[in-house]
Amino acid sequence: MNRFHQIVEFVNDLDKRWVFLVVGLAVVTSTIFRLTFPEIPTPMVRSVYEKVESLPEGSRVILPFDYDPASEPELQPMANAFVRLCAERNLKMYFIALWPLGQNMVAGVIDDILQTEYPHLEYGRDYMDFGYKSGNEGVVAVILTDIKKLYTTDAHGTAIDSIPMMAGVRNIRGFDLILTVSAGYPGLKEWIQYAGTPGNIPVAGGCTAVQAPLLYPYYPDQLVGLMGGIKAAAEFEALVAEAYPKFQEDKDRFLTALVRMGPQTVTHLAIIFFIVLGNITFQILRRKRQQEALKR
Amino acid sequence: MKRTIPLAITAIVGAVLVIAYFIPHPPFDGLREDFSIFFDIMATFAFILGGGNLIKMHGNRISRREEGWFFSLVTIVGFLLVLLVGLTKFGNPDGFRGSSVTASGSYFDHVYEYIFRPCGATMFALLAFYVASASFRAFRARNAEASILLLVAFIILLGRTFVGALLTSWLPDSLRFLTIPYLAEKIMVVLNFAGNRAIMIGIALGIVSTSLKVIIGIDRSYLGSD
Amino acid sequence: MRRQPARSPGCLDRHCLPSPTGYRSGRCGGPAALLPLLVLTIWALAGAGLARAQAGASDVSAGDTPSDRGESITVSWEPAPGDRLVDGTVTGYRILRSRSPEGPFEAIGQASPGAARYDDADVENGIDYFYRVETLSLEGAVRSPVIGPAVAQAQWINTNQWNVFVVLVLLLGFNIYYIESIRAGQKPFIRKIAGLEAVNEAVGRATEMGRPILFVPGIQDMNDIQTVAGITILGHIARTVAEYDSQLVVPTSRALVMTTARETVREAYLSVGRPDSYDENNIYYVTDEQFGYVAGVNGYMVRNKPATCFYMGAFFAESLILAETSNSIGAIQVAGTAMPAQLPFFVAACDYTLIGEELFAASAYLSGEPKQLGSIKGQDVGKFLGMVSIVLGVALLTLASVVGWEPLVQAAEFVREFWSTELA
Structure with a gap:
């Protein structure tokens, strides 16, 4: 297995503590920088x-x-x-x-x-x-x-x-x-x-x-x-x-809810990032496994 | 006899309460509330049972010096301390009489404000982390169904934030049905409604069926027998 | 006998006055009413808009609220002409009440614009009450004539709930029919429920690994039917655990659930001839507090690493916290709940999930008893009736929108009402 696939494997089975860390950082930084976004009432x-x-x-x-x-x-x-x-x-x-x-x-x-x-x-x-x-x-x-x-x-x-x-x-x-x-x-x-x-x-x-x-x-x-x-x-x-x-x-x-929407928005983006990352690694590894099966 | 009496009580009470639902005239009109209050009275006495069990179980752990006995000690000390503070209304501005247990400034209020409240909020906040880790693991496009699930998750996640509106704000009005907030709302209000209602209909029928089984005495497994 | 609701002539009270009673005095119909009628005519001619704005609620009636325990009188009316969504001048309706037609009338409540009824629930049974409805508008207030007497009384049958009674009888009938037909030897088809098929495998795995099995019966008390369903499943699992001679741990968040679970598990051990293996200390109370309970259960998981975790009952926000923690220790997880909001979390984090009704069917499924299986079939027929009603309602409304035939809309409305528990 080459280095690239090793990294992909690592990311694919990423320890959940890394996920926790990124989510934690997303909440903390957006709170510190006081990010707010406009809201359109539904x-x-x-x-x-x-x-x-x-x-x-x-x-x-x-x-x-x-x-x-x-x-x-x-x-x-x-x-x-x-x-x-x-x-x-x-x-x-x-x-x-x-x-x-x-x-x-x-x-x-x-x-x-x-x-x-x-x-x-x-x-x-x-x-x-x-x-x-x-x-x-x-x-x-x-x-x-x-x-x-x-x-x-x-x-x-x-x-x-x-x-x-x-x-x-x-x-x-x-x-x-x-x-x-x-x-x-x-x-x-x-x-x-x-x-x-x-x-x-x-x-x-x-x-x-x-x-x-x-x-x-x-x-x-x-x-x-x-x-x-x-x-x-x-x-x-x-x-x-x-x-x-x-x-x-x-x-x-x-407007406390409006202020709290900042961290929520950033955390949602962090979760989306992880979902995308997980799918990319999943597809790479699936393709690799298919190729290996074909070779055999 | 040990099973016959509980079964008879269940059948009679169940049947009477079902009938009472259709009779608004006294004394049937208040039966449901009365039984609900009876249950609360029993549940209140059960607090004593629960508290007793808590002390007995953790007391045993401490006396046997089992692994983690120190946590048991913290539990018992915490339990007794809060009970004492609540019962005696320590620190209440108006003294023991004539004031609420949770009066502002009381020790009980301090326990609530500075221990209970942050602990509760912390546990609830864990959800954000667990949602992230569960999403990372579960939302993988393994097959067609999983891919649809993934797509829907994406739309809802983005639609719940300002970013969703921002990403598709360039679309003209004629293509409004393609904007993420619109799609997110439609998924929640149309697809989610339909799915939820179907599940709820199934649940409602399941509840009726299970209740009938229990009232008629077909299902006795909650009494420890089939 | 129920009294008929008193009904007003739909005239404007201000023109019926200054009769001291104003109460069906006949002034509107008598010669003395000529002057007000003349004024009315002049108003009408002067400008329809003005007349509309100053007209009050008409056709006011008051009568006993039907199908209740009494102690309530319903006052209803036709909204005033000025009560419109666009350009409306009416700001609300004030309800006035008195024990005598002569008054004095006191205001007892107010209804929003657009409202056409008010339930006065502050009355005693068997006493005469008189009402007036005062229409409040930008132009001033207009009072209706005195309506009454109206008397509240309790009824013996709640006719509003006839549909619930019919559905209940149907479900009971189907249950009994299928129970009897299965008893008579008919073989029912019950689809496989993967989560329940996995019980033996999950218990066996824990036994092989020498680790305990954790059962969480939700966080509600015994008055929640989901907890009852969870406890019945616990009984079946406990029997399997007793047969394998494995260890079953049940932390509860309610003291009554602890007592019931102990009884259930003890009986299960007894039924397979292993009463000595039963240890009541394994079924214990943690706390009623939701997250305190979660902390306690999570702590147990992390320290003792159970090989299998069952979650059967009513769950709330703690569902994902529990499931993710046991996922992190590599336990097999089987969950079942009828809380729709928590199902996605269990589906995402657990190996098997019993969705809604499957939780209630589990006991019958695991026992395999004809009586219990019959109830599943009865439940299915109820679901079939629901599905037919939905298709019928949609078809009727679709057809009505195409051909525009009112009876079709009424038929669709009847189908909807049939499944509604809303009081009329």
């Missing part, structure tokens, strides 16, 4: 945005945050964008979590966004947090008919009846939108199946990119719009920033 993302924009002021929106720290890097930008848009539109936000750690995610957006950027919005009047309840889709099915059957207090232990924005709210049937951020089970699918469809409530939301293909079949009948992963979040941010130019001022704060 119809599914646009539908989510337009649905929120079409809601009259004071409409009730339930925001289930069904994710945890593991998927936070991918889902937090869209959660932030949802909350900002709802706050801009003066919609009443009801946060809820079916994942134990989802309540921490809710606490995060309340602290970092609502209390910091929208201090005029008041807890209990403009937004409230139901907190976490175990029971997965069971919780969704119950609150569709009777919220107080499960929730007598909010996440902070305040009696539900004493919260102004809960006055006259018995269940979520009268809500105008379910806007979820979901990383798996229970998540968007359960909100569609146990609340959106039986309760005739519009459902829109975002999920991890891996989960998105599973949810496409629900669009557009049972799902107003769907946002898969960081790319969709970046497109959503682009739409929000276009309508509310103040968000264009501080990219690091308001």
Whole structure:
């Protein structure tokens, strides 16, 4: 075997640690050099945005945050964008979590966004947090008919009846939108199946990119719009920033998905590079083997 | 008897819940939620079982000085420490009463913020590396089917980034159907939809069939017998 | 008996007022209605656009929401003429409710432009409620007459789900038919499932290498049917492992799954006469936390290098992390899941993958029992019905688009509705 074929063999069976190294470098360098690219919103993302924009002021929106720290890097930008848009539109936000750690995610957006950027919005009047309840889709099915059957207090232990924005709210049937951020089970699918469809409530939301293909079949009948992963979040941010130019001022704060798309794009290119490389070496070696077989 | 009773419970509960699906009138309307809550109560008690098993198993490893016993020690110490911090609400700004376990500034919150959160995100981030290594190994044009798979992977990968749009931006409007973002969207929305729906129909029927087998008592292997 | 929904005469309330009740007072039809009618006529003549803009929702009705547990009243209406997608002036509909036709009416909710119904789920059964729909537009608000009384009540049968009942009966019927016919001696054709054919080979390899076999039953609890399917497969694998006298390790992420798996494996060892080989410490709980569990299982793989890894159950993002790690230690991998999003990862990284329904068919396939095989055939008939419906629906709609015959569209819609669980 000549030297060329030795190299080809080496590349063909490349130790996966080399792949890891290149992917690592791709992420690190693109993060350091802060590469960003423009985003063109796709119809599914646009539908989510337009649905929120079409809601009259004071409409009730339930925001289930069904994710945890593991998927936070991918889902937090869209959660932030949802909350900002709802706050801009003066919609009443009801946060809820079916994942134990989802309540921490809710606490995060309340602290970092609502209390910091929208201090005029008041807890209990403009937004409230139901907190976490175990029971997965069971919780969704119950609150569709009777919220107080499960929730007598909010996440902070305040009696539900004493919260102004809960006055006259018995269940979520009268809500105008379910806007979820979901990383798996229970998540968007359960909100569609146990609340959106039986309760005739519009459902829109975002999920991890891996989960998105599973949810496409629900669009557009049972799902107003769907946002898969960081790319969709970046497109959503682009739409929000276009309508509310103040968000264009501080990219690091308001357009985090757009900033994170840089490393994703470069990593995709690195993966494409490896796929091309693997195929070239594979074809060279296959041809060599065929020639050797012919000689024999 | 040991199997008859569980089988009878399964059959009765299963049948009642199936019937309840078609009866919206009380008391049938709330049965599904009630059973779901019963399950949660049982699962909560099972936490004790799980915790007990964790301590027993790792305790044995430590006492026998088995290989990697040090990791078992870390596990037990971590488990007990977080349990203690959570139960006692150490460091909670409002004290033991009247405040949430996860109140901002509590030790539990610190554990979550500075240990749990970065560890979880790190594990999830591993996916990026594994996707790359799996793609390198799996996407080889070995035959016609594999070549199609490779082509589709290429279009989707490029279509999910700005580069896809850039590469085919020179195409005139009349050839828009050849642009990578358009192709990527069509693959996801048409081909992927169709394939996913077919799989989901099969899965739904499989679930119905398996559930019927379990309710009727045809499949008892989950009880340890055929 | 279900009450008929109360229905309004489609007149504009502002012209029915100032009746204190406005409630079917007959003012619209009586001589006193002449003046408003005159005003209406003048408006109509003055400009159709203006009249359109100021007309409210018409044909308002309110009645018990059908096929539910009660506690809900559906208010429906014909959207106002100004409620259009392009150049529309309507900004929404406000629903007002009262316990008395005289009022006072309080706003209970709002519907978006384009909406034609509102479900008031904040009502008690057996009590009279009265409604008004206020059309909100750029020109101002227009109230409908008072509608009612409407009473909510619970129903015994959910007629919306008749199609689900029919499908269920059909599937059950086919299952029983095929079970009986196979029992009677009919030989069913079941295609080979490579992943399950490989079980013996995979267990044998681990035995030869003197390494353990790892079984991961997904990360969901026992209330997930995929976990149940995984545990049934575990029972069959455990029997093979017991026969080969190899070592089977099952780390679980749920305590209840651990208990069930222990019982299943113990019974399997017992059934092949090797109860002494069973070690319950090999089936243990790791953690409920997804990635904590993955870290624990990966650690086991790297340290103990199992020769064979089975993944059977519900998986999420951890699927690829598990499969790639066991690939790196050279283990044979057989996966099975009904999570469509994870299937591509398993297909790319594992040697064999049971796709969706194959996971549920595995138990029957491995047992070879007539009763269980019959259920696979029943499942296939269900799939065939689905396929016929899809082809029929597509054909009907295609034909309708060519000949433009409305009944064809309705027939296609019926086929679609038949498979839909959406409540009407």
